[in-house]
Amino acid sequence: MSQIKIILVEDHQIVRDGIKSLLANSIDIEIVNEAENAYELFEILKTDLPDIILLDISLPTMSGIEIAKILAREFPSIKILMLSMYTSEDFVFNALKAGIKGYLPKNITRYELILAINEVYKGNEYFSKSISDTILKSYINNAKLNAKSSSEKLDNLTLREKEILRYVAEGYNNNDIVERLNISIRTVETHKTNIMKKLELHNVVELVKFAIKNNIIEI
Missing domain, CATH: 3.40.50.2300 (Response regulator)
Incomplete structure (x- = not known):
């Protein structure tokens, strides 16, 4: 060499x-x-x-x-x-x-x-x-903070919002959710807007990822 x-x-x-x-x-x-x-x-x-x-x-x-x-x-x-x-x-x-x-x-x-x-x-x-210990410790602490943050965000959702979150993440459209929950489309859209705001998400793709990561739905 x-x-x-x-x-x-x-x-x-x-x-x-x-x-x-x-x-x-x-x-x-x-x-x-x-x-x-x-x-x-x-x-x-x-x-x-x-x-x-x-x-x-x-x-x-x-x-x-x-x-x-x-x-x-x-x-x-x-x-x-x-x-x-x-x-x-x-x-x-x-x-x-x-x-x-x-x-x-x-x-x-x-x-x-x-x-x-x-x-x-x-x-x-x-x-x-x-x-290496410094890097690992930081990674673990960040993972704990992220887990805590996700848990706190979920706690801010109402039971109805959690229900709609699960349906949206599973691929149901607004009409499907209306039929299942017997509520208006306007109500569904309002809930979805509130869910996105509370979870600090911007689109359905991010919502699905959040649901999978937090065991709201299974893949």
């Missing part, structure tokens, strides 16, 4: 030296250049394109996240591996949105740093356990 070419972007010399020492004896990985800020990095990229950029978040003049956005747009072949002391949810998800392929804390071990570089080089994503 040819050597994996790395550019290291970090504004503290002592940190760069530490990372270089971790990778010094790796025969498959070579740090081909270093930069302290965005300007230096983009000057290097005019003549030297690496396989991976090891990128810090906290940098002078332009943050690592803003740099990552530009790299993802202008240099899509370069893979970005974020290496940062900031591991909170906001930083991680902003970095993910920017297009990074991996995220590591700065207290990473030599073994895991090399593993992450190789995985990202192969086209995979890599996140340290602490970062």
Whole structure:
């Protein structure tokens, strides 16, 4: 395998030296250049394109996240591996949105740093356990919030509205519902409008998806 070419972007010399020492004896990985800020990095990229950029978040003049956005747009072949002391949810998800392929804390071990570089080089994503835990925790919390939100919305419906919701989701048209419930078409339409408003839906397709997701109907 040819050597994996790395550019290291970090504004503290002592940190760069530490990372270089971790990778010094790796025969498959070579740090081909270093930069302290965005300007230096983009000057290097005019003549030297690496396989991976090891990128810090906290940098002078332009943050690592803003740099990552530009790299993802202008240099899509370069893979970005974020290496940062900031591991909170906001930083991680902003970095993910920017297009990074991996995220590591700065207290990473030599073994895991090399593993992450190789995985990202192969086209995979890599996140340290602490970062993966952050992502998973956020996903679970969001799922709980969404479930709670759907439940609260359903609780706002009257019994008649829930009944009409089920009929609409099952494919019954207004005339069918009129016959089954012995109410006027105007009443059916009013109920449907109120249901859409209370559930914050915009069309029947969204209503059907909501009904399936919340076990109102079965498929």
